[in-house]
Amino acid sequence: MGRGRPGTPRPAAVQGTGGSSAVSKCSAAERGYIQDRFLRLLAGRQRRRAPLVHRGYYIRARAIDHCVQDFLQKTQSHPKTQILSLGAGFDSLYFRLKDVGLLHHTVVCEVDFPNVACQKAALIKRMKELSALVGDAGGERLGAVTFSGEDYKLLGVDLSELSELERALQEAELDNEIPTLFIAEVVLTYMENSRSDALIQWAAERFSQACFLLYEQMHPEDPFGRVMQQHFSQMNSALRSLAQYPDCKAQQRRFFEKGWTECSVMDMNEFFTCCTPEDEQQRVQALEPFDEYEEWHLKCSHYFVLTASKGMEPSWTPLLSNMTVPHRDGPVRMAGSVTAAVCAMHSEIPGLRRYGHCSVLIKPNVILTTGGFGEEDGQHCRMRNFHVLIKHMGYWKAGFVKKENPDKRWDERLYHTVSCLSNSLALVVGGRTSPSSAGLGMLWLKFPETCNALDPDDITVELVNVQPAAEPAALRWRHSTTEVIFKGEKYLFLYGGRSVMEPVLGDWYFLHTQELSCTVIPVEGPVPEGRHSHSACSWKGGVLIAGGLGAAEQPLGSVFFLRELEHGFQWQTVETHPPLIPRYSHTAHVHDGKLLLVGGVWFHPSSVPGITVIDLMTGLCLDYTINVEHLEWPLMLHNHSSVFLPNEKELLLIGGGGNCFSFGTHLNPEPVLLNLSNILSSH
Numbered sequence: 001m002g003r004g005r006p007g008t009p010r011p012a013a014v015q016g017t018g019g020s021s022a023v024s025k026c027s028a029a030e031r032g033y034i035q036d037r038f039l040r041l042l043a044g045r046q047r048r049r050a051p052l053v054h055r056g057y058y059i060r061a062r063a064i065d066h067c068v069q070d071f072l073q074k075t076q077s078h079p080k081t082q083i084l085s086l087g088a089g090f091d092s093l094y095f096r097l098k099d100v101g102l103l104h105h106t107v108v109c110e111v112d113f114p115n116v117a118c119q120k121a122a123l124i125k126r127m128k129e130l131s132a133l134v135g136d137a138g139g140e141r142l143g144a145v146t147f148s149g150e151d152y153k154l155l156g157v158d159l160s161e162l163s164e165l166e167r168a169l170q171e172a173e174l175d176n177e178i179p180t181l182f183i184a185e186v187v188l189t190y191m192e193n194s195r196s197d198a199l200i201q202w203a204a205e206r207f208s209q210a211c212f213l214l215y216e217q218m219h220p221e222d223p224f225g226r227v228m229q230q231h232f233s234q235m236n237s238a239l240r241s242l243a244q245y246p247d248c249k250a251q252q253r254r255f256f257e258k259g260w261t262e263c264s265v266m267d268m269n270e271f272f273t274c275c276t277p278e279d280e281q282q283r284v285q286a287l288e289p290f291d292e293y294e295e296w297h298l299k300c301s302h303y304f305v306l307t308a309s310k311g312m313e314p315s316w317t318p319l320l321s322n323m324t325v326p327h328r329d330g331p332v333r334m335a336g337s338v339t340a341a342v343c344a345m346h347s348e349i350p351g352l353r354r355y356g357h358c359s360v361l362i363k364p365n366v367i368l369t370t371g372g373f374g375e376e377d378g379q380h381c382r383m384r385n386f387h388v389l390i391k392h393m394g395y396w397k398a399g400f401v402k403k404e405n406p407d408k409r410w411d412e413r414l415y416h417t418v419s420c421l422s423n424s425l426a427l428v429v430g431g432r433t434s435p436s437s438a439g440l441g442m443l444w445l446k447f448p449e450t451c452n453a454l455d456p457d458d459i460t461v462e463l464v465n466v467q468p469a470a471e472p473a474a475l476r477w478r479h480s481t482t483e484v485i486f487k488g489e490k491y492l493f494l495y496g497g498r499s500v501m502e503p504v505l506g507d508w509y510f511l512h513t514q515e516l517s518c519t520v521i522p523v524e525g526p527v528p529e530g531r532h533s534h535s536a537c538s539w540k541g542g543v544l545i546a547g548g549l550g551a552a553e554q555p556l557g558s559v560f561f562l563r564e565l566e567h568g569f570q571w572q573t574v575e576t577h578p579p580l581i582p583r584y585s586h587t588a589h590v591h592d593g594k595l596l597l598v599g600g601v602w603f604h605p606s607s608v609p610g611i612t613v614i615d616l617m618t619g620l621c622l623d624y625t626i627n628v629e630h631l632e633w634p635l636m637l638h639n640h641s642s643v644f645l646p647n648e649k650e651l652l653l654i655g656g657g658g659n660c661f662s663f664g665t666h667l668n669p670e671p672v673l674l675n676l677s678n679i680l681s682s683h
Helices: 009-031 040-045 052-074 093-099 116-125 126-132 163-172 193-208 223-234 246-255 266-274 276-286 293-301 468-474 675-681
Strands: 079-084 106-112 145-148 152-156 181-187 210-219 263-267 303-310 334-343 358-363 367-372 373-376 379-382 387-392 393-398 402-404 417-422 425-429 440-448 461-467 480-484 489-495 506-510 535-539 542-546 559-564 569-573 587-592 594-598 612-614 623-626 641-645 648-656 656-658 665-667 671-677
Touching: 009 040, 009 052, 009 246, 040 116, 040 126, 052 079, 052 181, 052 266, 052 293, 052 303, 079 093, 079 373, 093 106, 093 126, 106 116, 106 163, 116 126, 116 152, 152 379, 163 193, 181 293, 193 210, 193 246, 210 246, 223 293, 223 665, 246 379, 246 417, 263 266, 266 303, 293 656, 303 535, 334 675, 367 648, 373 656, 387 594, 393 641, 440 623, 480 506, 480 535, 480 542, 480 559, 489 542, 535 587, 535 594, 542 587, 542 594, 587 641, 594 648, 612 675
Parallel strands: 079 106, 079 181, 106 152, 181 210, 334 623, 402 461
Antiparallel strands: 145 152, 210 303, 263 303, 334 671, 358 367, 367 387, 373 379, 387 393, 417 425, 425 440, 440 461, 480 489, 489 506, 535 542, 542 559, 559 569, 587 594, 594 612, 612 623, 641 648, 648 671, 656 665
16 A cells, blocks of 8 residues: 555555555454455455554544545535545455445546556456446456446556556546545655655646545654654655654645645544544444553554645535544643653663563662563563662662562563552552453562662562452552551552453542551542543642543543541642643652652643643643653653652653554663753752
């Protein structure tokens, strides 16, 4: 699917992307994401894809269908219309539209490389279900028209050769004077910019009533964008348009400059939120077990759908939905930046390339990291080993912890919490193996009172199962556990998260830290909406909850303080100004009356989350970028962990990353140190 430069080996690689996307669409249809019985006939081979890939191809198909059906509806009073699908590959659009009776007076013309067009023509002739819909094929054709039916033409031509394309369209008897919809679904980006620009301009100039539908990638320079670009380069099909047209605004400008009079564009997060009915969103979210929200939202923020038109009466604007579009146009106002530096380590020890893990300070200058998904012995797997970092004389030493008791007690969990209750005791709560398995219960981690805090390999951890007194409270993941104090007694406040049955939880428990029994303590005030992947910090004997992902899989921008009263606790809203940009999958720390939010995922298109500092006295909310110029790899700050070192005013970022759609898995290779002294003293 897509184009290459003449005279290079690129077209074969580009065509390969079309075959693989047909297989992915077919897998999504098998699971009920899209209704399309023709995909399996056209895809050739079948392969089960991951839920994340299903969602990615679902939103792509949904956006194209939304716009195509809008075009057919708005032009139904015209006696004749045309759809010209550029780089159509093994797409099933014509067959679907014909099957449901939407092509009363519309001719569909598909263009792709000659060998792709020949393969598709042979498929159609061979498959009765397909040839019956096309009707009489009118015998063998010569020239660029590989296949011709009454309302369907298949042209074999290289799109980057505009004169050849024009000749082929004349041969296929396309009419320049009737409403014509051009579709380019991840096609133009593989062409040289000068050639794709020429094509966009030619379509506007040559057709008197023209519409253009473009679906493509953007944001090449943020961490996810760098992984995405690298993937396409490795496949020998580089994304060429990204440098010149990196975002929605640049693409919109491109179309206006090339002669189009109307142009709307939105990223796929916005399309899913604003142009997909709520019941349909819920249907898709419930189709199969899913727990890769970060990668889904990042994928959606790196693809856009654009519609442009000229000469249409009334003008064609399918992306101006009836729903109110929450415009997030302006850039985030940054108060400054914090520089990221690779952590000074004594030795290169694997074990910290992971995500969905937990890192906690178990003694001064000793950090324990457990669980998550990552790299072990060259394999990607759920992590069994415990990792320890020890700071000595300004350097960090790394090592693996010895574990007493069998591994099965650990269960290789993700998205759990670890709370240190004393120098020698920590409690593991919840977590999961797979999103379709019930959440895991609680576990004690016992450290020896005296251990050589300078030798990582000298630390032993004993794993002790907790009797199921508070088990129901613990069967969750993506939750938080925070120490609170009530009437002088310590409790763990367990809040939110999700479970197999409930995609989002809004309940809470007070666990008495000694008996681990759930204690009923009255809580008043406005209850926060259910959430997971939020942050929680102890402050003034209570808890600060910030952000998270809500019930509709939308990031939340609220901050709550659970404050201790004489007879219980009270929820209070923390007002921030400017309002906090909704985010989730971040980490948080409190220092000197300031709440620090680190990384995460948000829907704001102009930047990725860095560090946000909220002054808890005044509510002032300031955003800082993280300067990564000293890092040789993309720093992905979601599903990471962070440890704040108050004496040095430093933040140690450990792990992070994830499975980036179909572009491969990115794991941050090394811990990163952020010096926050300038932003913490400047307030």
